[in-house]
Amino acid sequence: MDNSEPASLIEMVGFNKALGFRLVEWSEAHAVLEATARPDLLNRSDILHGGVVATLIDAAGGFAGAYTGEFSSGRLVLTLSLTTSFIGQASNGVVRAIARKRGGGRRIFASTIEVTDATGQIIAVGEGTYRYRE
Template identity: 45%
Template sequence: MSNQDNLFVDGPDLPGFHNLLGYRQVSWEQDEAVIQLELEPRHLNLGGVIHGGVLTSLLDIALAQAGTHCPYPGRMRKAITLSLTTTFTGQCSEGTIRVTARKRAGGTRIFNSTGEVHDDKGNLLAIGEGTFRIRSGSDKPEGVPI
């Protein structure tokens, strides 16, 4: 984890849908975010492999985080997804998956990020690209209170 561990919440401390997914923040710094998920039966589809909605949701979260890092404890920056494209390239049904996202371009309110999902054997499971809009109040590095 990065030196900003006090900014991370994991597992049952995550809000709403994030808690339902149950991912863990590995690192979060300027222009890059990494999250991982230990697969459980609830993450699998009827075919017994990871559900595409889980992969897409994790990409959406990490891609947005890549452009919204906030170094101030007790504060956060927020973004809204404008577009999100996911390409599925592999499958898995157990182990830990890792999502790595990087901000690629952007201005003061709109930014673009790309990311990849790999299983714990290094296999590429999905690729994502998204465009996001910084929410009001989140355009400055100090963001808004949590």
């Protein structure tokens, strides 16, 4: 990460860490994750790989429902379903996933997510359904 990229509000782990995801905004029913379209994340057409975008959608949607008021103690969630529609592409710069928790109950919630490129153009949208872990 270069100095122009914001630090993550929490330390990412596992696959999200390997992809370079950063949680840059997090509040009740809202999360914003960013990632840089690095050369190793591009496909053979030099476009950000769809799997990276789908994972960004998945992670952002989960974070939108996991906020507890403490960055160190977000609730754990798992994905029940995920839909992704690719409507643009990015080859460089920072991509941003903006997620909003749309509703749910004690155990299950849904999120809507938009992913934008470095210019603010939407490149993908998604819907996720998640379950809180015990």
